[in-house]
Amino acid sequence: MTLLAVTRLELRRLFVRPLGWIIGALALAELGWRFALLLQFFLMNQVQLASIPDGPGYTDIVIMPLLSSIALPFALAELALLIVPLLTMSSLASERAAGTLGLLYASGLSATRIFIGKYLAVLVWLALWLALALAIPVSMAQGAHLDWGKLAAATLGTFLTLAVLAAIGLACSAFSQHPAASAALALIVSVTLYCVNLGAQHAGVDSGFINWLAMSTHQDNMMRGLVSSVDVSWFLLAIAVALALGIHRLASDKERG
Amino acid sequence: MNAPKPASPPVLKLEGVSRQRAGRPAVHQLNLTLEAGQVLGLLGINGAGKSTTLAMIAGALLPDEGTIELQGKDFQEYPEQAGQVLGWLPESAPTWPELTVREHLDAHGRLRGLKGADLKRAGDAVLARLELNDLQRRLAGVLSQGQRQRLGLACALLHRPALLVLDEPANALDPVQVVALRGLLREVAAAGTAVILSTHQLGEVTAVCDRVAILHEGTLRYDQPLHANGHTALEKTFFDIALAGRMQPA
Numbered sequence: 001m002t003l004l005a006v007t008r009l010e011l012r013r014l015f016v017r018p019l020g021w022i023i024g025a026l027a028l029a030e031l032g033w034r035f036a037l038l039l040q041f042f043l044m045n046q047v048q049l050a051s052i053p054d055g056p057g058y059t060d061i062v063i064m065p066l067l068s069s070i071a072l073p074f075a076l077a078e079l080a081l082l083i084v085p086l087l088t089m090s091s092l093a094s095e096r097a098a099g100t101l102g103l104l105y106a107s108g109l110s111a112t113r114i115f116i117g118k119y120l121a122v123l124v125w126l127a128l129w130l131a132l133a134l135a136i137p138v139s140m141a142q143g144a145h146l147d148w149g150k151l152a153a154a155t156l157g158t159f160l161t162l163a164v165l166a167a168i169g170l171a172c173s174a175f176s177q178h179p180a181a182s183a184a185l186a187l188i189v190s191v192t193l194y195c196v197n198l199g200a201q202h203a204g205v206d207s208g209f210i211n212w213l214a215m216s217t218h219q220d221n222m223m224r225g226l227v228s229s230v231d232v233s234w235f236l237l238a239i240a241v242a243l244a245l246g247i248h249r250l251a252s253d254k255e256r257g
Numbered sequence: 258m259n260a261p262k263p264a265s266p267p268v269l270k271l272e273g274v275s276r277q278r279a280g281r282p283a284v285h286q287l288n289l290t291l292e293a294g295q296v297l298g299l300l301g302i303n304g305a306g307k308s309t310t311l312a313m314i315a316g317a318l319l320p321d322e323g324t325i326e327l328q329g330k331d332f333q334e335y336p337e338q339a340g341q342v343l344g345w346l347p348e349s350a351p352t353w354p355e356l357t358v359r360e361h362l363d364a365h366g367r368l369r370g371l372k373g374a375d376l377k378r379a380g381d382a383v384l385a386r387l388e389l390n391d392l393q394r395r396l397a398g399v400l401s402q403g404q405r406q407r408l409g410l411a412c413a414l415l416h417r418p419a420l421l422v423l424d425e426p427a428n429a430l431d432p433v434q435v436v437a438l439r440g441l442l443r444e445v446a447a448a449g450t451a452v453i454l455s456t457h458q459l460g461e462v463t464a465v466c467d468r469v470a471i472l473h474e475g476t477l478r479y480d481q482p483l484h485a486n487g488h489t490a491l492e493k494t495f496f497d498i499a500l501a502g503r504m505q506p507a
Contacts, residue, residue: 002337005367009353012364016355099351102317103412107368108340254319 002109006117007124010091014125023086024129027079028136031066034075035136038062058144059151063137067158068223076133077161077219080126081194084162085186087125088169089179091118092250097177101253111251115243119170126162130155150225157222160235164215165190167239171246193238266329267292268342268420268451269314274323276309283309285475287323291451293419296442298462298483299455301472302499307455308348310472311424314453315345328419340369344418348425348455350409354398358389358408361397365412383411386441402429410438414445421445421452427461439465459495463488473498 014020042049042061049055069075092115095101104114134155138146169186176182197214211217215238218231269291276284284306291297301307312318314325316332316339325332332339352361362380366372371379384390387407392400397408406429413421421442427435442465446452456462462469463483469491471479478498484490 002340002368002370005364008367009364012360013353013355098353099347099349100353102312102315102347103345103351103365104368105317106315106340106343106345107365108316108337109368110336254317 002107003113003117003120006104006109006114007120010118010121011124013090014087014121017090019090020087020125023083024125024132027076027083027129028132030074030079031076031133032136035062035066038065039140057147058137058140059147062140062144063134063146063151064154064223066133066137067154068219076130077158080162080165081187081190083129084122084126084165084169085172085183085190088122088166088173088186089176089183090173091122091170092173092246093176093179093182096253097179105254111253112247115170115174115247115250119166119243122166122170123163126166127159130159130162147225153222153225153227156227157219157231160222160232161215161219164193164235164238164242167242167246168193171242171249174246174249265293266326268295268328269453270324270326270329271310271314272324272326274310274313274320274325276306276313276318276320276322278309282475284313284320284472287472287475287477289470289477289480291420291453293449293451294446295468296446296452296454296466297468297470298466299453299470299472300457300459300462300495301455303457305472306475307472308424309475311345311422311453311455312347314420315343315347315422316340317345317347341416342419343422344413344416344420345422346406346409346413346424346426349428350402350405352397352400352405352408354396357394357396358384358400358411359393361408361412362415365415369416371416379415379417383414386414387411388437403431403434406430407434410441417450419450421450423452423454425456426454427456427458435461459488459492463491471495471498473501 039062042058049057049061065075067075068077092101095104101114138151168189169182172186172189173179173182176185193213194215197211197217200208200210205211212234218234221228221231267290269289271287271289274284274287275282287310299307299310309318313320316336319333327339327342330338353364356364359380362383363376366376366379384393387410389404389407389411392404397405400408406426410423410426413423427438430438442452442454454461454466466483468482469479470477471494479494
């Protein structure tokens, strides 16, 4: 299946480029340091926390803040706002600049297959990165009580967030002539979508279109262990819109030349 | 009584193909047919529309008007089949700099449906034929332009295409490699592959082609078989066409 051939080619390119390894390793190092801080806080307050009925446990104090900025800035989701644009910037913009995009077209691939193939490759990379990040706190499962249900919901929410960011990053790469422009555009779009409701929240507004539009609204629900069809639908809709825009722009390359 | 065997369609057929670039016609109403085993030299000065024509044949650009058929099938309707039929070496032989020579061949093969032992066999064959065996683990990003050109050619030949589309294939090749390229083109043509070769070198055309087409300002001005003593005549025809606009009195 040629779509998987594109995925395989893109994965190979992701894994042999030093950029992917460097940003992945730096992000994991930051998450490791963050984990150490959160674990220290948990251990220092373990006795007090245990005395609170239905009080927060290891999952709430250590794992959730590792994935999303609940207590400290720069959790996995916030790092992804920077990492995903860097990861996707070369996917299409540099192929266009180097002339290799034409080679993919000449092999009979449609814009949809090229785009989806590359998207799947980025998703695989991000899934591995998420798995490695989760391995840090989950490695303590023997000695701590984990809320697996909450962890599953948070993992799903984080993965869907990464999937939206990857779709946005690839779409921006399809719209850009240069990788740096693609990364900048993807960063701006992603950050805007992530916290477009910040003003509304400061004004005390917790509902309405602006809150629905913000990615953090839907991610936060999942971080609390709530998986609702409304939130999942929002993520799928955002992915579909970004993919459709990217595919449309890529298909127009053959018309524009 | 045996029914007459239907004639097989031409490998390549362009009908009324036009394409605008930057608001001006890059290719205008181009009609061209290429049979199996033919080697067509496509000549023209810079900006004549050669690369645009080849990119449209390869499927990297869509024509504004007209149809392109590969083995009797419109390549826009059957893009995957077109990918199997065609091998393309674009000008400057683009590569993925972070992949090795072997990885390029694997990627191109998989994109065209080759896998497993077939892919390895095909890769080994083109590596040997283009003398790239020693370079197979080298990254494309560190290859010389001539080596990249040979890699591009290897990728184009990997799946034994029925139509080979080459845009300036002798670019950056040394004289020995140019002679080897000519031998290779004669070999693939003898095996039934149709070749369309764009070049600025008239000598290249007279050495390997059996037909010549000259594009000028996007239109086909000449399309004739190449005669045995054709170099001088071809040179005169080419310059007559290329300089026609400039020689006209104001």
